[in-house]
């Protein structure tokens with residue numbers, strides 16, 4: 583829950599301006615603009631196929647952009663490649679991300695540290711073990727022995743050990759019991775208190791609203807509305823999140 587909203591205006595960490603993305607000739611993101619400040623959890627809401635994952639992939643440079651500008655901490659990263667973007671501090675946990683089943687939990691986490699540090703960095707593992715004690719308990723077990731929910735937590739842990747300044751989570755609850763999203767979003771909230779920014783796409787709207795500081799409603803590749811969770815609940819926009827369209 584966002585009882586710790588800082589009173590000072592937060593510094594903008596990620597700034598997306600007039601983003602256009604196409605698959606072949608089909609443009610699916612038509613000029614989206616949004617910001618993610620440091621220390622805040624920002625959620626993109628909208629029906630399936632609205633373009634949310636595409637926007638996330640464009641930020642991480644996993645797909646090419648047709649137009650627009652992406653700035654991170656004041657630097658123009660529009661033309662940067664995926665590795666440069668990770669090194670700048672933007673780490674994305676992909677939708678339905680699968681961990682390496684035959685490796686131990688600890689080795690899966692170590693892999694997550696290589697993105698920013700080619701030698702790996704074990705020191706980040708303790709932080710994840712503190713946040714997710716269930717991973718510490720099972721650190722020497724093969725990841726295949728974890729439940730589906732624990733594997734998703736491990737995938738998020740792989741993102742956190744990369745020491746991001748902006749952590750991007752694409753539907754972390756996908757296919758899992760709702761309790762898992764509570765664990766993950768509670769941790770995301772704690773990381774925000776420490777200054778990390780989180781950009782979340784999540785279909786469990788209520789869960790997302792309980793943790794978000796700010797929301798953007800995505801409709802057919804455009805930002806149709808933005809505001810706080812309170813404004814979203816208080817107005818007539820919430821049904822559009824569930825039902826889509828006006």
Ligand SMILES: Nc1ncnc2c1ncn2[C@@H]1O[C@H](COP(=O)(O)OP(=O)(O)OP(=O)(O)O)[C@@H](O)[C@H]1O
Pocket residue numbers: 605610628629630631632633634635636637
């Ligand atoms: N690889 C692809 N090739 C072609 N079209 C795609 C591809 N990936 C997504 N699309 C299309 O782009 C549009 C936006 O999809 P996207 O996955 O970004 O939406 P979303 O809001 O994240 O939905 P979901 O919650 O289902 O992931 C949809 O019409 C989708 O069919």
